[in-house]
Amino acid sequence: MPVRPPFFWLPGYGLPFGPGCERRPGHTKEQCRTVTNTVLKMAEKSGDPLIYLNNAATSWPKPPAVLAEVARCLESPVFEAGRSTAGGAMDYPAAAREALAGFFRAEEPDHFIFTRSATDSLNQLLHGFAHRQAGPFHAITTDLEHNSVLRPLHHLEGEGRLSLTTVSSDGGYITLPAIKSALLPDTRLIVMTHGSNVLGTLQNIRPIAEYCASHEIFLIVDGAQTAGGVPINLSAMPVGAFLFTGHKALFGIAGIGGFYLNDPELVDPVQQGGTGSDSRSLAHPSEMPQKFEAGTPNYPGIASLLGGLRYLEGEGLGKVFRKGHDLSTLFLSGISSGDLGIDLYTPAPDLPVVSFNLRNLDNDEAGYILAKAYNIIARTGLHCAPLIHDRIDGGKGCIRVSFSYLNTPDECRLAAKAVREVANGADR
Numbered sequence: 001m002p003v004r005p006p007f008f009w010l011p012g013y014g015l016p017f018g019p020g021c022e023r024r025p026g027h028t029k030e031q032c033r034t035v036t037n038t039v040l041k042m043a044e045k046s047g048d049p050l051i052y053l054n055n056a057a058t059s060w061p062k063p064p065a066v067l068a069e070v071a072r073c074l075e076s077p078v079f080e081a082g083r084s085t086a087g088g089a090m091d092y093p094a095a096a097r098e099a100l101a102g103f104f105r106a107e108e109p110d111h112f113i114f115t116r117s118a119t120d121s122l123n124q125l126l127h128g129f130a131h132r133q134a135g136p137f138h139a140i141t142t143d144l145e146h147n148s149v150l151r152p153l154h155h156l157e158g159e160g161r162l163s164l165t166t167v168s169s170d171g172g173y174i175t176l177p178a179i180k181s182a183l184l185p186d187t188r189l190i191v192m193t194h195g196s197n198v199l200g201t202l203q204n205i206r207p208i209a210e211y212c213a214s215h216e217i218f219l220i221v222d223g224a225q226t227a228g229g230v231p232i233n234l235s236a237m238p239v240g241a242f243l244f245t246g247h248k249a250l251f252g253i254a255g256i257g258g259f260y261l262n263d264p265e266l267v268d269p270v271q272q273g274g275t276g277s278d279s280r281s282l283a284h285p286s287e288m289p290q291k292f293e294a295g296t297p298n299y300p301g302i303a304s305l306l307g308g309l310r311y312l313e314g315e316g317l318g319k320v321f322r323k324g325h326d327l328s329t330l331f332l333s334g335i336s337s338g339d340l341g342i343d344l345y346t347p348a349p350d351l352p353v354v355s356f357n358l359r360n361l362d363n364d365e366a367g368y369i370l371a372k373a374y375n376i377i378a379r380t381g382l383h384c385a386p387l388i389h390d391r392i393d394g395g396k397g398c399i400r401v402s403f404s405y406l407n408t409p410d411e412c413r414l415a416a417k418a419v420r421e422v423a424n425g426a427d428r
């Protein structure tokens with residue numbers, strides 16, 4: 001990542017100074033310096049409180065209950081059946097598996113596997129499924145996917161293990177007819193997101209899951225953007241596997257994720273090692289959950305996940321979902337008034353994710369101004385989902401603001417006002 005020279009921006013002065021200055025014909029270096037200094041002083045004086053709107057990447061802050069659970073875990077010796085005779089009061093992996101089963105309404109707590117992240121979950125599932133197949137097969141994915149889906153699939157395709165069809169979304173949605181039109185006689189795998197991290201659209205998985213279940217197609221659903229923000233009932237949605245990450249809406253810390261695997265026979269483990277069980281055998285155990293968990297787990301990460309699950313259960317997922325919707329609606333209404341030169345990619349997103357571009361300002365620069373002049377953290381660029389950017393913004397990327405349950409309506413209003421000011425400045 002190149003280091004960007006610092007610049008500061010004052011609403012109403014047009015394009016930012018520093019890199020932007022080069023683009024303003026007739027603007028001397030001296031003029032730049034004068035205005036830069038003025039803005040610098042203003043930005044220093046403003047002392048705006050930090051507004052964090054990058055929750056679709058990693059949520060912040062975490063609820064105090066999550067921090068307390070991590071502290072509790074670290075303050076006492078770890079305990080896990082098979083790995084310690086005794087220790088802290090809590091077997092965190094066992095407790096978190098039970099909590100996950102309750103949270104996602106799943107039948108089998110032991111079919112929840114802890115991983116490092118959604119990316120780790122996808123790699124284990126995709127490589128493990130491909131390994132299980134006798135020969136090459138056909139797989140389907142969509143243009144909404146994150147690179148954590150696209151890259152392992154691309155890698156497996158490069159190795160000749162599978163052939164891949166990418167289905168195009170329509171208005172941000174993937175339908176069963178679109179999936180059906182891509183089917184081939186040897187289609188054995190479909191991988192798709194539950195919620196787009198760019199467009200904020202929520203996919204109707206159930207009909208696709210039911211179709212896959214009745215046609216022996218393994219359906220992997222990427223719940224990185226929905227787990228913790230949307231009520232999910234795995235008993236009513238017969239997916240092959242559902243994966244999540246801990247550090248987004250589930251309010252856990254970075255470094256913990258997982259997946260639920262309906263039928264463990266369909267996937268081979270891609271790693272072997274110590275499990276604290278059946279230690280005489282040199283063959284890795286085939287029972288769940290040990291089949292997919294080798295090595296000492298991330299206890300503090302699991303504790304944070306447990307803390308997040310309990311917090312969200314206490315608040316109620318319906319309330320959490322509604323608040324996300326209300327926050328993004330409030331922000332959208334704040335940036336939709338008048339012609340501000342804003343290209344909005346989903347006028348009414350299902351998830352608390354709003355992506356847009358300012359017509360006269362590069363999205364990286366706009367993000368930099370929001371951070372430096374307003375203390376607002378968003379995310380800019382490609383959001384690790386290159387295919388959908390090709391369709392919506394010609395591959396240049398966009399600004400994304402994403403809300404968590406802990407954001408406030410006031411933060412949304414202030415952020416919308418800031419975007420309006422930046423847009424007005426850029427339009428001059």
Ligand SMILES: Cc1ncc(COP(=O)(O)O)c(C=O)c1O
Nearest residue numbers: 117118119146148197224225245
């Ligand atoms: C839709 C989607 N899938 C997968 C991931 C990868 O998550 P992680 O970084 O936790 O592996 C992300 C992260 O942004 C995402 O938005």
